[in-house]
Amino acid sequence: MIPFFLMPASFQKRIAEERERARERRLAICKPWDGTWAEELNVVASSYPIPIDLFPAVPPDVHASSPSGRFRYTKRTLPRGTKLDVSRGSKRGAVLFDGPVAIPVLEEAPKWGVEWNVWMSLAPMEVLTLACGTRFAKGHTVVGGLGLGWQLREVSRRRQVKRITLIEREKELIDWLYPRIAPLLGPAPVEVVCGTVEKVLPKLEADVALIDTFDSYGNNGEDLNRLRRSAPSIRGWWGWGTAAIGEREEW
Numbered sequence: 001m002i003p004f005f006l007m008p009a010s011f012q013k014r015i016a017e018e019r020e021r022a023r024e025r026r027l028a029i030c031k032p033w034d035g036t037w038a039e040e041l042n043v044v045a046s047s048y049p050i051p052i053d054l055f056p057a058v059p060p061d062v063h064a065s066s067p068s069g070r071f072r073y074t075k076r077t078l079p080r081g082t083k084l085d086v087s088r089g090s091k092r093g094a095v096l097f098d099g100p101v102a103i104p105v106l107e108e109a110p111k112w113g114v115e116w117n118v119w120m121s122l123a124p125m126e127v128l129t130l131a132c133g134t135r136f137a138k139g140h141t142v143v144g145g146l147g148l149g150w151q152l153r154e155v156s157r158r159r160q161v162k163r164i165t166l167i168e169r170e171k172e173l174i175d176w177l178y179p180r181i182a183p184l185l186g187p188a189p190v191e192v193v194c195g196t197v198e199k200v201l202p203k204l205e206a207d208v209a210l211i212d213t214f215d216s217y218g219n220n221g222e223d224l225n226r227l228r229r230s231a232p233s234i235r236g237w238w239g240w241g242t243a244a245i246g247e248r249e250e251w
Helices: 009-027 124-134 150-156 171-184 197-203 221-230
Strands: 040-043 071-078 084-088 091-097 101-108 117-121 139-144 161-168 190-194 206-211 234-239
Touching (some): 009 040, 071 171, 124 150, 150 161, 161 171, 197 221, 206 221
Parallel strands (some): 040 091, 139 161, 161 190
Antiparallel strands (some): 084 091, 101 117
8 A cells, every 4th residue: 555645645635535524424423422432432522521620620721730840730622523542452443522622631741852741631542441440349459550530539439349559659649639539539448559569569468450550551461460470469450451452451
């Protein structure tokens, strides 16, 4: 197949027009968000709720910064028709919204250059893929990674969960965000441990560990297996993005 940039200008124009028509066809059949996955998600923007808003008084597209300035939280407005990836195991899809939509984003200041590093967002991709793990929570559940607190909140509200150990390596995130997350949690008591999952998990005994500390979605099966082998007193496991290429997401 000829790369797009090597095609004649007339072909490039035709392909771009076909893609735009396809996008408009999808935007014309949008439905309210119901939290289910599909390869093509065409969503009414006003129906997509901010899953958890840690700074409700901060307007969209305005940053709330952590005390040191290393992290920032933004409800970033995406324009109508912005295409976002969604996944389910090895399956790939895309979501389109029929209007502007606000997505909470947690970013870390750049170590080099000017690009901020996205630590986590609450776009449909994260909401759908984290929900897959939440359903395994029971008894004593370990949550690896605080993020924006969405999975922690969902786990804490499950009646099957009796207590939670949260592991987060960044003390600044614990001090800055956890006090805002705590009032939103369910009845299960939470112990917060500052440290890496690699060092803390081997010391724990629990029913389930839900791990969301990987840099990206996919190919994380072996990383989860290493954690599993290091912590034999944890009986059940789930890892974000461990089933992108055929690995199992849970044990």
